Amino acid sequence: RHEPVDERHLKHLLVQAPAPFNAETRAEQLPQQHITPVALFYVRNHGPVPLCPDVSQYRLVVDMRQWAGVQGAKAGGDLIRQFRLDELLRRFRFVQLEATLQCAGNRRTELEERARRVVRGVGWQQGVIGNAVWGGVPLAEVLLAALGECTGSATDPRALAGADDASESEWFVEFEGADWVPEEARQPSTHPAISSPGYRASVPLRQVLGGAGQTLPALLATEMNGQPLTRDHGYPLRCVVPGMYGARSVKWLWRIALRRGHSDGFFVQRDYKMLPSWMDGEQVDWNAVPPLMETNVQCAICVPAGREVRLSGQEAPALNGGEPHGAPNESTAGRHAVWLPLRGYACSGGGRRVVLVKVSGDGGRTWQAARFLDAANEEVSRKTRTGAFSWRLWVAQVPVAAPCQVVCRAVDEAANAQPDDVVPAWNLRGVAHNTTYRMQVLPPP
Ligand code: MTE
Numbered sequence: 001r002h003e004p005v006d007e008r009h010l011k012h013l014l015v016q017a018p019a020p021f022n023a024e025t026r027a028e029q030l031p032q033q034h035i036t037p038v039a040l041f042y043v044r045n046h047g048p049v050p051l052c053p054d055v056s057q058y059r060l061v062v063d064m065r066q067w068a069g070v071q072g073a074k075a076g077g078d079l080i081r082q083f084r085l086d087e088l089l090r091r092f093r094f095v096q097l098e099a100t101l102q103c104a105g106n107r108r109t110e111l112e113e114r115a116r117r118v119v120r121g122v123g124w125q126q127g128v129i130g131n132a133v134w135g136g137v138p139l140a141e142v143l144l145a146a147l148g149e150c151t152g153s154a155t156d157p158r159a160l161a162g163a164d165d166a167s168e169s170e171w172f173v174e175f176e177g178a179d180w181v182p183e184e185a186r187q188p189s190t191h192p193a194i195s196s197p198g199y200r201a202s203v204p205l206r207q208v209l210g211g212a213g214q215t216l217p218a219l220l221a222t223e224m225n226g227q228p229l230t231r232d233h234g235y236p237l238r239c240v241v242p243g244m245y246g247a248r249s250v251k252w253l254w255r256i257a258l259r260r261g262h263s264d265g266f267f268v269q270r271d272y273k274m275l276p277s278w279m280d281g282e283q284v285d286w287n288a289v290p291p292l293m294e295t296n297v298q299c300a301i302c303v304p305a306g307r308e309v310r311l312s313g314q315e316a317p318a319l320n321g322g323e324p325h326g327a328p329n330e331s332t333a334g335r336h337a338v339w340l341p342l343r344g345y346a347c348s349g350g351g352r353r354v355v356l357v358k359v360s361g362d363g364g365r366t367w368q369a370a371r372f373l374d375a376a377n378e379e380v381s382r383k384t385r386t387g388a389f390s391w392r393l394w395v396a397q398v399p400v401a402a403p404c405q406v407v408c409r410a411v412d413e414a415a416n417a418q419p420d421d422v423v424p425a426w427n428l429r430g431v432a433h434n435t436t437y438r439m440q441v442l443p444p445p
């Protein structure tokens with residue numbers, strides 16, 4: 001059941017960096033299915049992909065030393081608890097959760113081009129995103145069990161999350177991946193050093209533990225779309241923190257630690273932050289902003305895929321307003337308007353669902369609603385408990401009189417809408433780019 005699958009479907013992916021391997025889904029493939037097949041799912045690696053040749057040797061370490069130091073441990077309680085993979089799967093509920101994973105660098109190239117200002121990072125189009133059914137055990141249940149064994153009293157999640165703790169710095173869960181970790185540090189007999197060099201991320205304990213204000217049903221996942229994780233996606237175990245940027249869903253997870261304040265790891269403190277637009281290479285204050293957590297509201301056109309599209313001349317003329325979606329309007333009336341079919345995705349963060357996608361064929365002067373495609377996937381959503389963390393695919397037909405600009409904008413249930421202005425959205429690392437997606441439409445040759 002847990003053999004590593006070591007295939008890379010290079011013909012399906014757009015490789016943006018060969019080593020470490022980074023590849024995105026071709027845009028036109030993205031909105032073809034509600035669940036992104038593993039073979040098409042983007043891969044984002046910051047280092048070499050570790051190998052786990054013998055899963056019986058694998059241990060997940062839960063480090064509660066800092067917690068015990070503050071909250072008190074019972075005599076003889078395990079401050080560092082280790083779980084074998086089969087123990088995790090036997091002892092805890094196996095659940096499936098459908099969730100979209102999006103890299104914070106999604107649409108980075110577009111930001112750079114439109115702002116005409118260089119950003120630092122792997123160049124990505126709109127394909128560093130995918131929607132999968134993750135299978136695994138609830139992180140909250142594993143943490144509660146480990147803490148219970150350590151302190152002897154871990155039953156009230158809210159108390160554990162420090163909700164009634166008067167001190168200032170809250171508790172975080174730090175995850176660490178086995179990439180970059182020296183071989184000896186991975187041996188189950190070796191206790192982890194706090195300063196170990198694996199890829200690290202942290203999320204607020206209150207958001208993943210349950211109880212009041214709980215929003216994110218985070219998983220320790222062994223499966224993706226019903227199959228064991230592939231090496232590229234974190235075999236044998238990764239965490240999936242739905243509603244947050246992909247950077248927080250640590251792959252090849254080997255250590256979890258409870259700590260006060262965010263991780264001091266590089267990818268928390270010196271990366272994956274949306275710096276203010278006035279901070280460039282010369283003067284960067286990484287402490288000016290907190291690490292990115294929940295994703296913002298996002299949508300992109302994927303079909304047609306290019307950011308500049310030339311009409312073929314075969315498009316159907318848009319002569320009257322008989323269509324429910326996309327009546328020709330003042331700006332196209334009298335000009336040679338044709339229907340342009342569009343397809344794309346939309347999503348938001350923190351379990352907020354996208355409620356509206358609007359499209360415009362005239363650069364944003366007039367708008368119409370796109371149609372969501374999720375009806376056909378209702379069964380998937382029921383079975384997997386939630387749609388709140390999933391993207392919504394959509395289609396639209398807009399009347400266009402080329403040359404013109406097609407725009408799309410998503411709105412989520414908290415009324416967050418994508419911004420237009422790319423100048424203040426620019427940031428040195430080109431992360432969290434969510435300005436309205438724009439596509440130039442040119443007349444037939
Ligand atoms: N976990 C480890 N250990 N190492 C990494 O480089 N990359 C992160 C995250 N988890 C990363 C990691 C980033 S930035 C993203 S966007 C997601 O994994 C990508 O997950 P995927 O490659 O399975 O699509």
Ligand code: MO
Nearest residue numbers: 103104246247
């Ligand atoms: Mo990422």
